[in-house]
Every structure is written in C-alpha cells, then in structure tokens.
Amino acid sequence: MVVLAGDIGDAIMIQSLSWKRSPSPDDQGTYNDMSIYMGLCGSNELVTSFDDNFISGTRTLVLSGSPYTTQVVAVNEWFEFTLDTPYWYNGQGNLLIEIQWSSGSGSLYAWNWNGGTNRCVYGLYGSSTALVQNSNVPNLRLNGTLSLTNSTFARIKAAFI
Numbered sequence: 001m002v003v004l005a006g007d008i009g010d011a012i013m014i015q016s017l018s019w020k021r022s023p024s025p026d027d028q029g030t031y032n033d034m035s036i037y038m039g040l041c042g043s044n045e046l047v048t049s050f051d052d053n054f055i056s057g058t059r060t061l062v063l064s065g066s067p068y069t070t071q072v073v074a075v076n077e078w079f080e081f082t083l084d085t086p087y088w089y090n091g092q093g094n095l096l097i098e099i100q101w102s103s104g105s106g107s108l109y110a111w112n113w114n115g116g117t118n119r120c121v122y123g124l125y126g127s128s129t130a131l132v133q134n135s136n137v138p139n140l141r142l143n144g145t146l147s148l149t150n151s152t153f154a155r156i157k158a159a160f161i
Helices: none
Strands: 012-020 029-031 034-041 060-065 078-089 093-102 103-107 113-114 120-122 132-134 135-139 138-144 158-161
Touching: 034 078, 034 132, 078 138
Parallel strands: 138 158
Antiparallel strands: 012 078, 012 138, 029 103, 034 060, 034 093, 060 078, 113 135, 120 132
C-alpha cells in the first residue's frame, strides 16, 4: 500500500505498524517467510509490478520472520507488527509498505476505506496470477517517535511511544 505524504504530514521514526481488525473467521495467523519492506514511492497510485513502485534504492527490509505469528486481538482492536529495524520516514514523498509471505495458515482482516485511486496492490494466496490493483486502503496506524503530533487524518493514525 502507498501512504501519501500529505496523510503523514511530517517526519517520524516508525517502530511498528498497526491495522484495525475487522470481523473475520480467524483472529490469528502463522506465516512462513514473512517480510515487511518500506520505502518511498513517487506516485499516488500503484502499478501491478510491485518493485516498480519503489523509488530506486529506497526499499528497506524492516521485519523478517519464519514462522511469524500474528497477535490475537478482538474485533475493532489494533493488531501490531513491531519492526525489527525502525524505519526513518523523513516527511518527504509517499511511503510504500510491502508485506509478503510464502505460505501459512489463518487470516487477519483489517477495516479499510476507499482511497480514491489504486493505492493497494495484492496477490491472492497460492495464486500465480498477476497482482491486482485496488483502491481499498487498510486502516493503518504508524507508531513511532519524533516530529508528528497525535492526530487523525483520512483514517490513518499516528501514535507515539
């Protein structure tokens, strides 16, 4: 997913990412070869060749685990991914977040909102078909320190430790 610079507003050291859980059949998952990458994106809309969305040289591995088990949370609570390596977002440009895994079990669903443009790209688990563009953006919270004030903007939240 791409988070627009205007939605973030300022520099932040991102230490974890959280999504607000929606109703789903499962509330926990275990994923093999789980990786989260962050970097910068020069566009407000993603293309289906995901690597082409990153500004060259900015893709950074921030979380890696195998297996990686997500925490159990109730519906409407935030499930959190604590980064192995905090990511410094300097307040300039759009933030790109890539989540991938090779196999796993369970599922986690997050509430989402319509971002107006194709701000998300996803592939179906176990499918070898091309990635799909989507305008539904998960409700995301960036957790970290520096510069930002606690506020809500376009359904993206910032919280500080």
